[in-house]
Structure formats: C-alpha cells, structure tokens
Amino acid sequence: MIWGVLSVGAAILIAVAGRIISDDVKEWLPWITRCLIERAVSRLPEGERERLEEEWWSHVNERPGGLAKIYAAYGYLSASKSIDKIVRSGESLRLAEPVSSACTLNIVGNTIQLVRGLSPLDNGRLSFTIIATQNGVSGTDTFDVIVVPAKDRA
C-alpha cells in the first residue's frame, strides 16, 4: 500500500519536474539560437553583416522546431568563418571572361557608357584603360569602377 502511494507520488513528481524542465528548455532554445547567430554575424566582414543577419534569421524562422533552428544557427558559425576567408582572399571577385569580350565602351561626348552584354560584370569591379589620341598626342588613363546592376541603382 505504502509502496503504491510512493510510486504514484514519485510519478507525479517526475511528471511535474519533466514539465518544468521542458518549459525551461523551450525558453532557452530561442536564446541559444540568437546567441549563435549574433556570434556568427560578429565574425563576418563588416560590409556583409546586415544582409546576412536578416537572411539567416529568415532561414532560421522557416525551420520547424527549436532544435532545428539551433542546428541551422550553429552552421552559420562555420559559414561566417568561410565567408570571412573568401572576402579576405578576394576569391571569386573576378571576371570570368576578358573584359574586351564581355563588354563594350561607347564614348558619347564626355560620357563613357558601359554596354554590358554579360552578367559577370554585375556586382564586380572593372578596370579599363582608355588611350585617347588627338593631334598626334596620346594620353592614357586607367579607371577602376564598381559595376552596379541597373536594378540596384538609386
């Protein structure tokens, strides 16, 4: 009889403790996710932080369940390290084809129009040299421009 009462009491205690622990863990999961994302964002190059923070929060919010969110957020720690490495090394910031075949420069009056036929110039840097000749005198100037796609221009 005593053992029966004790067993029921123990079962109730375990159920209550389990519920408390479960509620507590549920409270902690979003906090852990936030800490992981904040930590990952802080490791990014400064120019990439704002964009990737919003993008990563958006991705995490689409994951069902707290643990899946933590798993995704944990991945951002290694992602931020890799992205920082890419930016530092200048990797992938390049034109896939020689500029001469990728674009055409039109000179109209004193304005240079860059006619783009291919996308590698999007979001990229472009260096070009203009050699101008007038009355037998030549001048050379080199320009380094950042190409902004039309849709992103103000």
Place this chain on the structure above:
Amino acid sequence: MSTSEPRITGPTLKVLGALLSSGRVELSGAEISRATKVASGTLYPILFRLERAGWLESRWEDDNPKRLGRPRRRFYQVTNLGARNARAAVKDLEPAFGKVAWA
C-alpha cells in the same frame, strides 16, 4: 585578383542544380537548403562565392519586414553566365558518370 572560377564541388553542383531545375526562377536560401539537403554552414559560403563570381544574383523579397511580421527572404537566381558554366561543368563530369560500372 584571381582568374580562376569558383570551385565546383558536389554541394556547389547540387545548389546550381536546384536553382536550374526547380521550375521557379528564384529560390530562397531555406528553399535551396531543403531541396539539396546542404547544411547552412556549407550553403551560404557557396551562395556567397557564386554570387561574387557572377554566377548567381540575388534580391530581397518585395515587402516590408514589419508588414510581413518576419525577416525578408533573399531570393537567388542563376545568371546566364552561371547557367552556361554550370552546364559546362556538368558536361565535363558526364564521361565519368557515363562509364560502365563493373560489379
């Protein structure tokens, strides 16, 4: 500035494949992750690298986060250059896939 192309790894091909074969013009990072099963830690450096190389372009979802009640999604799509280079990369791999496998 390096002149080499982005590394074509298995996950990179999966990402390009998902974008090229989804039937939709653009996909968000979460959708790409779901379609390819590539983890977030691998996916975002790939998207970042491909975008910087001009193989992908991206844009924000057309709405205000306040109105949406959540952060905006970032949508990615393959550029003409990306599609051309991805197809060329797959073609380069075809002979290896096409070989007879002996048991």
